[in-house]
Amino acid sequence: MRLSFLAFLLSSSVAVNAQTDDVKHFPDELCLATCVGVGSAEVCTFTFTLNQGASEFGYYAVTGCNGVMPVLGMKKDVQYRFVQADLSNYYHPLGFAYYADGAHDGVPELEPGIDPTESTGCAETNTCPAPMYLNSGNYLGKYSNIAEIAPLAGDEDFGLDVYEPQFFANPVDWSGAGQYEVALKFDHTYEKDIFYFCHIHQLMTGRIKFVDAAGSKITTANKPDIPYEYEQPTAYDESCGTYGVSGFQLPNPQCPTKFVCDAPASVAEFAGCIESMNCAMTAGMTTGATSGNAMALFVHQMVPHHQNAVNMAKALL
Numbered sequence: 001m002r003l004s005f006l007a008f009l010l011s012s013s014v015a016v017n018a019q020t021d022d023v024k025h026f027p028d029e030l031c032l033a034t035c036v037g038v039g040s041a042e043v044c045t046f047t048f049t050l051n052q053g054a055s056e057f058g059y060y061a062v063t064g065c066n067g068v069m070p071v072l073g074m075k076k077d078v079q080y081r082f083v084q085a086d087l088s089n090y091y092h093p094l095g096f097a098y099y100a101d102g103a104h105d106g107v108p109e110l111e112p113g114i115d116p117t118e119s120t121g122c123a124e125t126n127t128c129p130a131p132m133y134l135n136s137g138n139y140l141g142k143y144s145n146i147a148e149i150a151p152l153a154g155d156e157d158f159g160l161d162v163y164e165p166q167f168f169a170n171p172v173d174w175s176g177a178g179q180y181e182v183a184l185k186f187d188h189t190y191e192k193d194i195f196y197f198c199h200i201h202q203l204m205t206g207r208i209k210f211v212d213a214a215g216s217k218i219t220t221a222n223k224p225d226i227p228y229e230y231e232q233p234t235a236y237d238e239s240c241g242t243y244g245v246s247g248f249q250l251p252n253p254q255c256p257t258k259f260v261c262d263a264p265a266s267v268a269e270f271a272g273c274i275e276s277m278n279c280a281m282t283a284g285m286t287t288g289a290t291s292g293n294a295m296a297l298f299v300h301q302m303v304p305h306h307q308n309a310v311n312m313a314k315a316l317l
Contacts, residue, residue: 133159136178
């Protein structure tokens with residue numbers, strides 16, 4: 001299992017040490033999907049990956065779009081596929097919402113029983129626009145507003161409760177369980193933006209704007225807001241594949257003069273990154289105890305410890 005897990009990590013297509021533009025967000029660029037077919041047979045596809053080096057937990061990237069968390073253009077009444085087949089999507093199932101961060105922030109998501117305008121009656125029949133979650137072409141729910149996938153039906157079950165738990169499986173089992181993707185057809189009069197986001201990690205929301213047949217925005221205002229800015233790694237962090245360690249390069253008054261001794265030239269650069277990571281962890285774990293609670297002290301120590309483990313793994317990749 002350990003060898004299989006390592007093979008999984010090393011085979012991911014994500015480039016951690018990405019070029020600068022690859023870790024930037026371009027809010028003024030609209031990315032359109034690749035579409036095939038006409039009429040009811042038209043299917044447009046966005047293929048998702050995860051750029052692990054773009055933030056502490058990574059950001060979504062979409063094939064053919066610049067940077068991370070791209071603004072996507074979506075035509076109404078057309079079937080879209082959001083493909084999560086790439087290994088990097090592990091632990092990052094897509095969700096869709098009317099406001100940033102969806103359930104993470106207690107705001108409405110796209111569900112059969114949620115009418116964004118409260119005016120069409122679709123909530124009463126569970127026929128409002130909602131994603132349809134699939135694995136290897138097999139639909140995992142009962143609701144459907146896409147006849148080409150399943151007979152039209154109103155229901156509360158749109159497959160998320162089967163799809164998301166699979167992303168918690170060990171990565172080897174997850175990667176071998178099939179091709180994950182989400183279908184979405186927005187057949188509603190609502191014209192404000194909607195959002196894609198990670199259903200496990202907060203602060204990973206991207207904007208979707210509705211477009212006409214020519215690919216032009218129906219509304220130009222970016223509403224509702226995304227109430228936070230995206231992180232961006234420093235040049236040093238980008239060179240290491242880490243996040244948040246550039247301020248801990250040695251020498252540093254908070255740390256020993258050396259963590260890695262006699263590093264061969266072949267690993268000297270990596271060793272320098274390791275030293276910065278270890279310094280960040282040391283500074284984070286060297287703290288005064290302000291609580292009489294042993295559990296609180298334990299948690300305070302474990303956070304920088306595990307942040308360092310994540311950074312070390314990303315740097316190795």
